[in-house]
Amino acid sequence: MNWGVLLFPGSNCAEDCFHVIDSVLGEPVRYLWHKDTDLGQLDAIILPGGFSYGDHLRPGAIAHLSPAMTAVKAFAEKGGLVIGICNGFQILTEARMLPGSLLQNKGLKFLCQDQTLKVENASTAFTSEYETGDVIICPIAHNEGNYYAKSETIAEMERNGQVLFRYCDPQGLVNDSTNPNGSINSIAGIINRQGNVVGMMPHPERSSDSVLGLSAGKGVFVSMIKHIQTLNS
Amino acid sequence: MLKAIVTVMLKKGIFDPQGRAVQNGLKSIGFEDIKSVRVGKQIEIDLETADKTAAEEKVHEMCDKMLANPVVESYSFTIKEI
Numbered sequence: 001m002n003w004g005v006l007l008f009p010g011s012n013c014a015e016d017c018f019h020v021i022d023s024v025l026g027e028p029v030r031y032l033w034h035k036d037t038d039l040g041q042l043d044a045i046i047l048p049g050g051f052s053y054g055d056h057l058r059p060g061a062i063a064h065l066s067p068a069m070t071a072v073k074a075f076a077e078k079g080g081l082v083i084g085i086c087n088g089f090q091i092l093t094e095a096r097m098l099p100g101s102l103l104q105n106k107g108l109k110f111l112c113q114d115q116t117l118k119v120e121n122a123s124t125a126f127t128s129e130y131e132t133g134d135v136i137i138c139p140i141a142h143n144e145g146n147y148y149a150k151s152e153t154i155a156e157m158e159r160n161g162q163v164l165f166r167y168c169d170p171q172g173l174v175n176d177s178t179n180p181n182g183s184i185n186s187i188a189g190i191i192n193r194q195g196n197v198v199g200m201m202p203h204p205e206r207s208s209d210s211v212l213g214l215s216a217g218k219g220v221f222v223s224m225i226k227h228i229q230t231l232n233s
Numbered sequence: 234m235l236k237a238i239v240t241v242m243l244k245k246g247i248f249d250p251q252g253r254a255v256q257n258g259l260k261s262i263g264f265e266d267i268k269s270v271r272v273g274k275q276i277e278i279d280l281e282t283a284d285k286t287a288a289e290e291k292v293h294e295m296c297d298k299m300l301a302n303p304v305v306e307s308y309s310f311t312i313k314e315i
Contacts, residue, residue: 057274058302065299094302101304103243108250148247148305182248 001043001228003029006072006088008063013049013085013205020208021046025221034066043228044081045072047088049141049203059102059144060090069095081125081224082197086142089189089199098192098199099157100149105142106182114214115140115180115202117188118168121161124191125227126198129219135172136216138165138202140180140188145201147183147190154184165189165200235280237292239310241301242273276300279315288312 003021005014014031021029032039034052039045052063063069069091076082076097084092092098105111119127119134130136149157157163165188169178179186181201189200204217243249249271256270278295280288292310301308 057300061299061302093304099304101302103247103305104250106248106250108254182250 001027001225002041003027004032004039004042004045005029006032006034006045006047006068008034008050008052008066008091010052010054011048011050011087013087013203016203016205017046017048017085020205020218020221024209024218025225027225032068034063034068036068037071039068039071039075042075042080044083044224045075047072047082047084047091048205049086049088052087052091055087055144058090058094059087060092060094063087063091064094073097076197079194079196081227083126083220083224084197084199085203085205086140086145086201089201090144092197092199097197098190099153100147100190102142102144102201103146103148103182104144105146105180110141110143111145111180112141113139113180115188116168116170116172116178117165117202118172118174120163120166121191123161124164124195124198124223126191126220126223127164128223128226130223133172135168135170136219137207137214138200138204138217139206139214140202142181142201145181145183147187147201149184154187157190158185160193162191162193163187163189164191164198165202234315235282235285235288235312236315237278237280237288237310237312239276239278239292239296239300239308240273241276241296241306241308242271244305244307247305280312283314285312
């Protein structure tokens with residue numbers, strides 16, 4: 001399975017993603033550059049976290065207009081797997097590849113902490129390694145992670161099982177007191193209707209190498225690998 | 234030359250934590266009679282054209298494509314000669 005990690009000026013989690021795919025999972029991976037118009041043969045693309053274009057104007061507002069994003073959209077339209085993590089999620093919403101938007105955290109603070117998440121839908125190409133209801137730990141590190149979408153959009157996403165992860169406490173409790181940033185319905189990660197584009201504010205790549213003491217995030221990447229293996233078998 | 238002054242605001246009904254913080258700050262220095270504060274952005278663009286109609290069209294396009302996110306923001310602008 002061929003992976004690409006898309007680099008924008010200001011991406012700062014690309015090496016972490018590269019390390020997980022290359023060293024932890026032993027899969028072929030290469031960097032893609034934001035000016036690339038031809039991304040070559042790929043099975044999955046990661047839009048990593050960071051501060052693309054310094055987060056100027058809005059996070060992702062400038063990055064989503066990069067030449068490579070036209071190619072990413074075409075790749076996704078053909079069914080390719082795309083995952084945007086943190087700033088990558090913000091870029092995917094700006095590109096309208098995912099619904100909604102990420103607003104400033106309700107408490108106005110940059111949040112940097114280990115975060116418990118509840119897996120809400122384990123029947124996707126990105127979450128099949130989990131069971132629905134699992135509680136996992138993935139670090140968060142963001143200032144604009146407050147997920148917002150119109151109430152009709154939220155209702156539709158909930159109906160379609162498009163919410164993949166919600167913020168919760170270690171027991172799996174989801175409510176206002178366990179919601180770190182004000183996201184509607186405590187939404188931490190979503191998937192598009194077609195099931196091949198995911199955005200999540202938490203960082204699974206930071207909980208994928210057991211040497212770091214956390215490894216539950218690895219399930220996201222392993223699920224993607226198994227999905228592609230099934231398609232190719 | 235023309236100058237476009239674009240104002241981008243969070244849409245009504247979307248909570249603006251920055252505005253709330255400013256409101257609380259103003260209250261803390263004695264400005265009690267404030268109903269609400271909302272914080273937005275002002276973007277000034279100097280345009281190398283004298284055609285106001287064409288400029289309006291261009292600025293609309295800039296707002297729609299990049300300057301504002303229609304999911305959460307609204308925009309307005311004025312254009313003046315400089």
